[in-house]
Amino acid sequence: xxxxxxxxxxxxxxxxxxxxxxxxxxxxxxxxLIIVTPKEKDEILEKVSRIKNNILITEAKGDIFxxxxxxxxxxxxxxxxxxxxxWNCPLNCTYCILQYYLxxxxxxxxxxxxxxxxxITKKLNSEPKRFFRIGTGELGDSLVYDNLNKSAEEFxxxxxxxxxxxxxxxxxxxxxDHLLKKKHNGKVVISWSLNPPEVIMNEEPLSAKLKERLxxxxxxxxxxxxxxxxxxPIIYYDNWKEGYSYLIKELFKVAKPENITWISMGSxxxxxxxxxxxxxKFPKTKIVYSEMFRGKDNKSRYFKPLRIxxxxxxxxxxxxxxxxxxFVYFCMEDKEVWQEVMGFSPENNGHLDFLFAKYLYNKFPKxxxxxxxxxxxxxxxxx
Amino acid sequence: xxxxxxxIKSNNNYxxxxxxxxxxxKLENSIINSGINNxxxxxxxxxxxxxxxxxxxxxxxxxxNLSEIHVKIYPEEKSAEELFKGSVLENTVxxxxxxxxxxxxxxxxxxxxxxFDKYYWQKLLKLPLxxxxxxTINSILQFPKEWxxxxxxxxxxxxxxxxxxxxxxxxLLSKLLPLNIGLNKMEQIFQFLFEISKRDEVTVKSxxxxxxxxxxxxxxxxxxxxxxxxxxxxxxNLRYPLQSEYLKKVDxxxxxxxxxxxxxxxxxxxxxxxxxxxxxxxxxxxxxxxxIEWLKNNTNKIVNITEKK
Numbered sequence: 001x002x003x004x005x006x007x008x009x010x011x012x013x014x015x016x017x018x019x020x021x022x023x024x025x026x027x028x029x030x031x032x033l034i035i036v037t038p039k040e041k042d043e044i045l046e047k048v049s050r051i052k053n054n055i056l057i058t059e060a061k062g063d064i065f066x067x068x069x070x071x072x073x074x075x076x077x078x079x080x081x082x083x084x085x086x087w088n089c090p091l092n093c094t095y096c097i098l099q100y101y102l103x104x105x106x107x108x109x110x111x112x113x114x115x116x117x118x119x120i121t122k123k124l125n126s127e128p129k130r131f132f133r134i135g136t137g138e139l140g141d142s143l144v145y146d147n148l149n150k151s152a153e154e155f156x157x158x159x160x161x162x163x164x165x166x167x168x169x170x171x172x173x174x175x176x177d178h179l180l181k182k183k184h185n186g187k188v189v190i191s192w193s194l195n196p197p198e199v200i201m202n203e204e205p206l207s208a209k210l211k212e213r214l215x216x217x218x219x220x221x222x223x224x225x226x227x228x229x230x231x232x233p234i235i236y237y238d239n240w241k242e243g244y245s246y247l248i249k250e251l252f253k254v255a256k257p258e259n260i261t262w263i264s265m266g267s268x269x270x271x272x273x274x275x276x277x278x279x280x281k282f283p284k285t286k287i288v289y290s291e292m293f294r295g296k297d298n299k300s301r302y303f304k305p306l307r308i309x310x311x312x313x314x315x316x317x318x319x320x321x322x323x324x325x326x327f328v329y330f331c332m333e334d335k336e337v338w339q340e341v342m343g344f345s346p347e348n349n350g351h352l353d354f355l356f357a358k359y360l361y362n363k364f365p366k367x368x369x370x371x372x373x374x375x376x377x378x379x380x381x382x383x
Numbered sequence: 384x385x386x387x388x389x390x391i392k393s394n395n396n397y398x399x400x401x402x403x404x405x406x407x408x409k410l411e412n413s414i415i416n417s418g419i420n421n422x423x424x425x426x427x428x429x430x431x432x433x434x435x436x437x438x439x440x441x442x443x444x445x446x447x448n449l450s451e452i453h454v455k456i457y458p459e460e461k462s463a464e465e466l467f468k469g470s471v472l473e474n475t476v477x478x479x480x481x482x483x484x485x486x487x488x489x490x491x492x493x494x495x496x497x498x499f500d501k502y503y504w505q506k507l508l509k510l511p512l513x514x515x516x517x518x519t520i521n522s523i524l525q526f527p528k529e530w531x532x533x534x535x536x537x538x539x540x541x542x543x544x545x546x547x548x549x550x551x552x553x554x555l556l557s558k559l560l561p562l563n564i565g566l567n568k569m570e571q572i573f574q575f576l577f578e579i580s581k582r583d584e585v586t587v588k589s590x591x592x593x594x595x596x597x598x599x600x601x602x603x604x605x606x607x608x609x610x611x612x613x614x615x616x617x618x619x620n621l622r623y624p625l626q627s628e629y630l631k632k633v634d635x636x637x638x639x640x641x642x643x644x645x646x647x648x649x650x651x652x653x654x655x656x657x658x659x660x661x662x663x664x665x666x667x668x669x670x671x672x673x674x675i676e677w678l679k680n681n682t683n684k685i686v687n688i689t690e691k692k
Contacts, residue, residue, distance in 0.1 A: 280515065286581065286582055289578045289579075289581050289582035290582075291622075291623050291624070291625050291626055293626070293653035293655060294653065294655070295655050296655060296656065301655070303623075303625050303626050303629075303653070303654065304653070304654045304655050305625065305629060305654060306625055336657045
């Protein structure tokens with residue numbers, strides 16, 4: 001993985017003495033350390049414009065633990081829960097909407113873990129019969145700076161004894177060495193967003209190469225972590241069949257299906273106006289010139305029959321090279337796509353949430369997951 | 384003071400941003416009737432008199448064979464940028480500058496006053512002045528005359544002209560101008576050309592050859608108003624080949640259905656929303672019975688469309 005360049009590290013005045021600040025300075029010795037008061041913090045958030053080159057270490061004021069926003073109700077969403085502890089990502093993937101969608105002009109790391117944990121505990125206790133899938137990789141990469149933040153460690157320790165939750169760290173990095181000896185009780189999924197090498201080279205150039213990611217998969221698997229994989233965004237290009245075929249063959253040379261919790265599929269999508277921002281920022285990328293149309297959620301998506309073709313193909317490869325017993329789901333797709341590709345469709349978001357719990361309950365009995373009841377999950381529908 | 388017109392050199396165009404192809408008859412008539420009331424602004428630079436403001440008046444004075452002209456000469460120490468700003472301000476009081484003039488002003492500022500106040504000029508000209516737009520401004524100034532007039536006539540805003548500026552071979556498309564295509568359609572044609580050329584790494588010329596652009600334009604059997612539709616459809620098919628293929632298949636099947644008059648068939652052409660909509664226009668019991676009858680008789684064909692699309 002290529003180390004992104006950091007120019008300024010802004011630290012909230014009251015966190016100045018924390019270990020994490022020293023680690024960031026050691027990691028980026030040429031970066032300028034700037035201690036800021038709360039007022040100055042608000043000012044720099046207004047002024048600083050170069051997102052990727054600045055980090056702010058601070059405390060969160062509002063809620064950090066939230067249901068994944070998902071998308072329009074026309075599409076099935078999985079009712080995932082997110083800990084928005086890191087905002088923004090330095091990896092600069094061409095298609096990533098974070099760089100266009102997040103208004104904060106820098107990478108923000110919130111380190112008031114106790115407050116975040118209290119929020120989570122409150123929710124977990126309020127619905128003890130529900131099984132929660134919770135992760136930190138929604139508004140940033142879970143692991144890219146985690147050897148400095150140690151936030152994964154904080155959350156791993158927290159989730160070790162929680163029966164009604166599983167914690168996911170989602171990444172495109174290979175930054176896992178600091179986690180290998182941590183006690184996790186099988187309650188942690190480390191997952192990778194995957195794409196064929198040519199897509200990584202063109203669209204995710206700063207992230208870890210496929211070989212590096214798979215080497216990291218091997219390490220965490222040996223350390224007993226559960227695995228997850230996200231084929232998202234699936235990118236259409238001339239040789240996509242060969243590319244995804246190679247990717248999946250390589251993946252299952254390393255990943256054992258019995259350790260895999262879930263695999264998601266989702267194709268490239270973004271708000272239509274983002275197209276012009278991508279062209280402006282990444283003039284060489286071709287991803288925006290595919291056949292894309294406005295979906296029911298107003299996001300640009302690949303032509304639906306093309307999406308279905310790609311999903312069918314990838315799904316068949318997962319069954320062929322992995323296992324027929326994998327839990328494969330779609331991120332933000334409608335019932336028709338589910339039906340066409342998988343031969344069935346969840347009735348609603350609660351149903352999909354239930355299917356996750358049921359699959360994990362059956363596959364990983366040692367996790368002591370509360371036995372999922374379909375009707376209960378109908379009450380857990382968040383959208 | 385008045386000076387001889389001969390003292391003002393005609394190649395003295397440092398600060399000239401006017402688009403000359405546009406007539407200024409009104410000003411000419413005013414000069415014929417009342418003479419030149421406002422003095423020309425000149426800047427004394429060593430032995431040279433540089434025109435800052437009043438290019439059109441000088442041009443008209445020459446045309447009318449006037450020997451002298453009323454001027455105000457500023458010494459070299461006077462800020463040329465301030466004088467230029469004054470000139471632009473005066474011209475923007477009553478009229479909106481066209482896109483050529485705005486871009487030309489930016490070019491002049493970049494050349495002569497590289498440290499100009501970007502915020503001020505951005506607000507005055509209503510033009511984005513980030514570096515990233517620099518190449519667009521240069522492209523606009525290079526546009527062939529016929530295209531510049533199209534943009535000025537249609538008062539096309541800068542951001543929309545950006546679509547046109549992406550096509551370097553714009554003169555190849557000049558033959559579209561006499562077809563009186565609306566701005567939206569023209570913009571889409573350019574957008575398609577740009578996106579196809581980027582996606583397939585081909586030149587615009589080769590795309591135009593592929594759709595038989597020249598042949599279609601010359602074909603006497605095609606009516607003028609149909610040329611645009613034909614070219615547009617061909618480009619659309621190239622830009623969205625998969626969707627076009629699907630649409631063709633579904634449309635053929637719908638045509639084969641031969642729906643009765645009071646039934647209209649609609650469907651989402653992006654195929655994002657599944658299903659076919661049958662809209663029944665019912666004015667009588669008979670209409671309703673016929674519609675139901677028709678739907679019953681065509682059940683298999685209808686299912687075939689929805690399933691195979």
